[in-house]
Amino acid sequence: MDWLFSFxxxxxxxxxxxKKVIDEGFRGFTRAYGDGLEAIFExxxxxxxxxxxxxxKTPWPIILLLIAAVAWFASRNWKIxxxxxxxxxxxxxxxxxxxxxxxxxxxxxxxxxxxxxGIPIGIAMSRSDRVQNVINPILDVMQTMPSxxxxxxxxxxxxxGKVPGLIAVVIYAIPPMIRLTxxxxxxxxKDVLEAADAFGSSNWQKLKNVQMPLALPTxxxxxxxxxxxxxAMVVIASMIGVQGxxxxxxxxxxxxxxxxxxxxGLAIVGIAIIFDRVSQAFGxxxxxxxxxxxx
Amino acid sequence: MGNKxxxxxxxxxxxLYKIFGPNGADCVKLVEQGVTKTELNTKHGHVLGLRDxxxxxxxxxxxxxxxxxGSGKSTLIRHINRLIDPTSGEVIIGDEDVVKMDAVQLRExxxxxxxxxxxxxxxxxxxxxxxxTLYGLEIQGAxxxxxxxxxxxxxxxxxxxxFESKYPNQLSGGMQQRVGLARALANDAPILxxxxxxxxxxxxxxxxMQTVLLDLQKEIKKTIVFITHDxxxxxRLGDRIAILRDGEVVQQGTGQDIVMNxxxxxxxxxxxxxxxxxxxKVETVATPLxxxxxxxxxxxxxxxxxxxxxxxxxxxxxSEIAVVDGDGQAIGVLTLPQAVDAMVNAQVACSTPNAKKxx
Numbered sequence: 001m002d003w004l005f006s007f008x009x010x011x012x013x014x015x016x017x018x019k020k021v022i023d024e025g026f027r028g029f030t031r032a033y034g035d036g037l038e039a040i041f042e043x044x045x046x047x048x049x050x051x052x053x054x055x056x057k058t059p060w061p062i063i064l065l066l067i068a069a070v071a072w073f074a075s076r077n078w079k080i081x082x083x084x085x086x087x088x089x090x091x092x093x094x095x096x097x098x099x100x101x102x103x104x105x106x107x108x109x110x111x112x113x114x115x116x117x118g119i120p121i122g123i124a125m126s127r128s129d130r131v132q133n134v135i136n137p138i139l140d141v142m143q144t145m146p147s148x149x150x151x152x153x154x155x156x157x158x159x160x161g162k163v164p165g166l167i168a169v170v171i172y173a174i175p176p177m178i179r180l181t182x183x184x185x186x187x188x189x190k191d192v193l194e195a196a197d198a199f200g201s202s203n204w205q206k207l208k209n210v211q212m213p214l215a216l217p218t219x220x221x222x223x224x225x226x227x228x229x230x231x232a233m234v235v236i237a238s239m240i241g242v243q244g245x246x247x248x249x250x251x252x253x254x255x256x257x258x259x260x261x262x263x264x265g266l267a268i269v270g271i272a273i274i275f276d277r278v279s280q281a282f283g284x285x286x287x288x289x290x291x292x293x294x295x
Numbered sequence: 296m297g298n299k300x301x302x303x304x305x306x307x308x309x310x311l312y313k314i315f316g317p318n319g320a321d322c323v324k325l326v327e328q329g330v331t332k333t334e335l336n337t338k339h340g341h342v343l344g345l346r347d348x349x350x351x352x353x354x355x356x357x358x359x360x361x362x363x364x365g366s367g368k369s370t371l372i373r374h375i376n377r378l379i380d381p382t383s384g385e386v387i388i389g390d391e392d393v394v395k396m397d398a399v400q401l402r403e404x405x406x407x408x409x410x411x412x413x414x415x416x417x418x419x420x421x422x423x424x425x426x427x428t429l430y431g432l433e434i435q436g437a438x439x440x441x442x443x444x445x446x447x448x449x450x451x452x453x454x455x456x457x458f459e460s461k462y463p464n465q466l467s468g469g470m471q472q473r474v475g476l477a478r479a480l481a482n483d484a485p486i487l488x489x490x491x492x493x494x495x496x497x498x499x500x501x502x503x504m505q506t507v508l509l510d511l512q513k514e515i516k517k518t519i520v521f522i523t524h525d526x527x528x529x530x531r532l533g534d535r536i537a538i539l540r541d542g543e544v545v546q547q548g549t550g551q552d553i554v555m556n557x558x559x560x561x562x563x564x565x566x567x568x569x570x571x572x573x574x575x576k577v578e579t580v581a582t583p584l585x586x587x588x589x590x591x592x593x594x595x596x597x598x599x600x601x602x603x604x605x606x607x608x609x610x611x612x613x614s615e616i617a618v619v620d621g622d623g624q625a626i627g628v629l630t631l632p633q634a635v636d637a638m639v640n641a642q643v644a645c646s647t648p649n650a651k652k653x654x
Contacts (some may be wrong), residue, residue, distance in 0.1 A: 039559060130307075162396060189417075190416040191413060191415050192417050192419060192420075193420075194378060194413070194417065195411065195417035195418075195419075196412075197405070197412055198376055198405060198409070198411040198413075198436075198488075199405060199406065199410070199411070199430060199431045199434050199482065200401075200403065200404070200405030200406030200407075200431075200434055201400045201402075201434050202402060205434055208433075209419070209430075209433075210419060213421045214419075214420070214421060216421075222577060289420055289421050289462040289463075289464060290464060
């Protein structure tokens with residue numbers, strides 16, 4: 001009756017061997033291709049370094065003006081611009097300017113990468129149910145797998161530093177980008193698509209003139225989600241050497257520095273709110289044509 | 296511009312079948328052998344869309360296809376530019392069979408030979424009226440200044456001057472459909488497909504749009520295929536009318552043919568409520584020419600409807616009117632009793648109790 005109370009499992013020796021084989025296989029793969037992979041990601045590293053240098057080496061008033069200008073052009077709303085400036089001034093006053101700029105730079109690169117990779121995948125998914133059926137479970141894994149678990153192979157392959165951090169963040173943050181691009185395109189009004197067909201649009205013309213513009217508000221929601229999720233990963237990414245607001249938080253956790261933790265945590269919240277309000281206001285502005293003026 | 300000879304494109308639909316379902320092609324035989332729509336659905340799991348459609352649409356005229364919802368009329372019009380692929384049959388336009396075109400030919404055909412107006416307008420909500428109107432030309436790859444010139448001309452022609460930079464959502468339904476019409480006309484294609492184009496509009500605006508279309512047609516002389524579920528609209532617009540029921544053509548001919556000789560009870564029940572004075576032409580009822588005709592004071596041209604003749608007679612206080620041909624030659628005489636008889640008589644033939652009372 002023993003088997004009733006303890007689940008019959010693979011015997012310990014085979015299980016150990018299995019794990020060993022997989023581990024060794026991956027280690028071998030790392031040794032053989034690690035350098036090659038690192039070379040592939042080198043352009044990303046340059047982009048990261050360039051972006052961080054720009055954000056930290058430029059005099060702060062210029063950066064402040066730049067961010068305020070971006071906020072204005074995206075939202076056309078003085079309240080949002082004022083909130084942005086006040087938040088950034090407070091962050092700077094509490095001596096978190098440099099860390100914040102590093103984080104902003106990281107988030108910027110992550111978002112750009114997520115958009116560049118995510119939108120084409122989302123488009124591919126929207127065009128074929130088969131592609132959708134393959135990619136959906138992969139996205140499920142990416143979203144539910146604890147991030148520490150996929151940090152292990154990433155660190156084994158690429159070591160500690162900015163690029164593995166970037167990859168970890170993008171893996172976590174890209175699914176909403178892909179999903180909402182797919183959803184946005186699939187939800188485009190069938191009547192309008194039929195009209196585009198009736199006028200002899202090619203697939204590319206349909207995508208460019210009808211599907212992408214009409215899916216844009218949904219895609220903007222995806223970008224907003226991606227930014228928020230990337231920010232949520234800042235602390236975890238700091239464990240593998242990503243600089244920015246995450247590192248002081250990490251220090252605060254291990255040393256029980258309550259105030260240090262709360263200050264940096266609030267700074268993350270502050271920039272999250274800025275990103276969120278600005279990108280949402282931009283998304284809303286893209287939908288201006290939807291306002292029904294005539295009853 | 297684009298089209299070589301306006302009016303040179305009649306549409307010939309031959310033996311067209313459409314059966315929805317995974318093995319539609321295999322079911323054509325069954326349907327040819329006389330399996331009914333319900334049988335096909337229950338026993339074979341396929342839906343009969345269209346059965347053996349044969350229609351010759353006149354070049355440069357308005358062909359109306361009329362039917363109630365579910366009759367297959369919208370399916371039929373989508374076969375003309377192959378938004379829906381037929382299960383079997385031919386759609387011949389000019390000397391080409393649309394069914395046999397490959398993807399590239401089909402795209403070119405849609406760009407240059409057809410334009411379509413939709414029931415729900417199907418405008419691009421993120422584009423202004425101007426940008427919507429020039430859509431077809433943009434797809435064709437016409438130079439930008441020609442796109443704008445042409446679009447502006449049609450926007451003005453459909454009465455939307457001053458609204459070029461508005462978004463569709465800012466316009467009323469009637470105005471949105473004017474944009475839809477302008478977009479189709481700017482395409483400068485010889486064939487205009489109108490799928491219940493005016494059905495979503497309220498009655499006054501609908502009549503208004505019908506007038507716009509008839510006025511335009513006098514100068515553009517395109518081959519128009521117009522889908523509607525409204526018999527009054529069909530009779531007003533159609534040079535020829537085909538009536539569809541359960542995917543089959545039950546009768547086709549001119550409006551007058553259909554009103555005067557309904558093919559079966561189904562159509563008879565349709566035409567019962569029609570204002571016959573606006574459908575029947577004077578020469579149909581008039582007595583062929585006799586000597587006295589030349590001396591009549593008033594006349595109507597052949598092709599005019601009974602209503603016009605009756606109005607002219609009442610105005611002039613006459614009881615007889617001459618029917619004259621294009622050269623002003625009298626060809627017949629219509630009397631007031633004849634006219635009244637034709638307006639009310641068929642209702643007796645339809646033998647509704649109501650009609651008898653009127654008679």
